[in-house]
Amino acid sequence: VPTDAPASVADLGEFGLIDRLAQTLGPSANPNLVIGIGDDAAAWLPSPRCMTVATTDALVAGVHFDLATTSWEDLGWKALAENISDVAAMGCRPRYALVALALPANAPVSGIEAFYRGMRACGERYGCSVIGGDVVRSGAFVIQVTLLGESLPMDAGPDRLLLERSRARDGDAIAVTGPLGGSTGGLRLLLGQATASEARVAEELMNAHRRPMPRVQEGLALVEAGVRCAMDVSDGLLADVGHICERSGVDADLDASRVPLYHGLEAVFGQEALRLALTGGEDYELVCAAPPETIARAGELLAERGLGPLSVIGSIVPRTGVEPRVRAFQSSGVPLDVTVGGWDHFHGG
C-alpha cells in the first residue's frame, strides 16, 4: 500500500480515506457543533426557538452529472449547493451537511479530495459545515448529501417562519429572485452545442452551470417580509411553479415577457433563450408567491440588503381542472406552446 500518493480509494482503504477527507474539510467554524466526524453520529446544539429543517439529494454519475463537463471540485460545490438551495427555499439557513459516497474501488483519491475541497468552498461561502458521512464501495458512483438547516427564530405566535410549497393562494403575485436559463445555457456551451461571440459572456454562463449560487439571504429576507410560499428553480421554472400549484391546489399564469433572462442568454441563443429560461433547470433562484403588497415589501427589503431584484412574472389563479396548469403568455396574450419538460428521474427526463 503506497502511503504518500495513493492513486485510488482501494489503495487507501475506508478509514484512511475518511482521515484524509476530514483533513481536507478542516475543523468546523460553527461553535454549536459538539461532535463532528469520527463518532457514531455528529452532535450539535440547535439554536433556541428555531425549527430544524432537513433535506437530502442523491446524484448518480452518468444520470445527474458527467465528469467530462464538470470538474471534481465543481461537482463538490454543486452537490452541496443543490441541497443548500433546498434549505434556502424553505427560508432557512444551512448549518450542517452529511455526505455519503458510494464509490467504485478505482475512484481516484485526488478526485475525491478535490470534490471535498469544492464542498468546503461552498460550505464556507454559506456558513455550512460537512460534519459526517459514509464512504462505501459500489459499482456505480453515487453522491448523497443531507443538509440540515435552521429557520429564523419563531415568534411567540403560531405563524410558521418558513417558505412552503402549499401556501400559494388565488390572487398572489409570482416572483423570482434573479435571472433564469444561465445554467442550462452554460451547459450547452460546455457541451459544444452552442458558441458565444464574447468570451466573458460564455464564461459567466458556464460559471452559472458550474458554481450555482443558492439564494440563502434572499430566502431569509422573503420570510422576514411576510412571504410564506416559495421553492427553488431546480427542475425548470414551469415545472417548479407546477409543483407549487399542485401542492397549493391552484393554477398559475406567467407573463413570458417579464421572465428575467440570464445575462447574455439572448445574445447566444436568440429566440431560444426564453425557452431555456422557462424550462432549463438548476438555476437555483427562488420562485415565490404572495399577495402583491407582500411581494412589493419583499422587493424593497431585498433592495435594501443589496439583493435581488425581485421580478414579478405572473399570478396565481384558481384551479380549473384536476391537474395543475401553468401557462406562459406572450405579450400578445397568446399562450406559449412550451412543453413543461420537468425532470422525472424514471421517465427519462
Next chain:
Amino acid sequence: VPTDAPASVADLGEFGLIDRLAQTLGPSANPNLVIGIGDDAAAWLPSPRCMTVATTDALVAGVHFDLATTSWEDLGWKALAENISDVAAMGCRPRYALVALALPANAPVSGIEAFYRGMRACGERYGCSVIGGDVVRSGAFVIQVTLLGESLPMDAGPDRLLLERSRARDGDAIAVTGPLGGSTGGLRLLLGQATASEARVAEELMNAHRRPMPRVQEGLALVEAGVRCAMDVSDGLLADVGHICERSGVDADLDASRVPLYHGLEAVFGQEALRLALTGGEDYELVCAAPPETIARAGELLAERGLGPLSVIGSIVPRTGVEPRVRAFQSSGVPLDVTVGGWDHFHGG
C-alpha cells in the same frame, strides 16, 4: 402507463413513486414534526435543551446486502435499524429519518413498497418517522439513510449527555448490553453454510440477522447511569473495541470466557461460536467503557428497567504502541489468536 399494478418504478415515474411511498409510510405520530414529505425540506421543532445528533449510512446491493437472503421488508427494517443503532450508540433517541434510494429503472414497485413497510415497522417500534428523502435512477441499487436523533435534555452543567468513542480511560471496565454472534450465525444458516438441529434455535439466529434490535433504551440508561463511552457492535466486537481504543488513545484486554454468546450459537457452531461472537458484525449491541463502579450502577439501572444484562467482558489498559491493540485472553491467560477482520469497505472486508 398502467395505474393499478405498476410492475417497475419506470412504469410509475418519480412523483408517482414518491406518492405511493408516502402512503405506505402513513402520517408521522410525532407532534413536533411541522412539515414531512412533499416540500423542499422537512421541518420540525427540536426538543428544548436537547442536542441533535445525525448519522448516515449507505448500503449497496451486492456489497452490503443480498436480496437472495434478505426480503425487501427485512431490508427496510435493517436499513433503518442500522442507523437507529448509531443514534442509540450516542445515548440518544431516534426521531426522524431521510431515505435516498438510487434505483435501477426495473426495480419492482412491490419490492420498494415492502421495503418501506419494513422501515415503517422498525420506525414504529423505536418512535422514529421517515419524513423525507429522494429517489433517483441509477445502474446500481444504493440505499442511503440519514437518521436524526435527540440527546437527553442537558443539565445546566457542561457535562455532555452522550456516549462518545473517545472517552475510554485506563482502568475502565468494558461491558456489552447483550449476547453476540447471533447475526453472523444466522447469516451462515441462511446461506446454508451450517445447520441447526433445533428449528427454534435456527429461527432465533436467522431473526437476529433479519430483524436486529438496536439498543435505544439501553443507551439512554447507560447515559443516565453516568457512562460516557460506547459504540454499537456493527463491524464485530474486536474491531469496534479497536475503534474506541483508537479514538481514546488506549488499549483493551478482553476476557474471552466472559463474552456472552447468542442463544444456541454454541450448539450450532461448537468451538467456532466464540470466534463468531468476537468478529461477527451487525449484532447492534452496545459495548461501553466506564469506571467499574459506574458500570455496576448502569447494570443495576438496566435490570430495574427490565433491560440487559450488562456483561463485563474486559478492561481498558494503557496504550503500548502506536496502533491500538485489543487482545482477547482465554481462561488459561493465553491470548487468543483471532484476526480482527473488521469490515473495510475498500480493502474488501
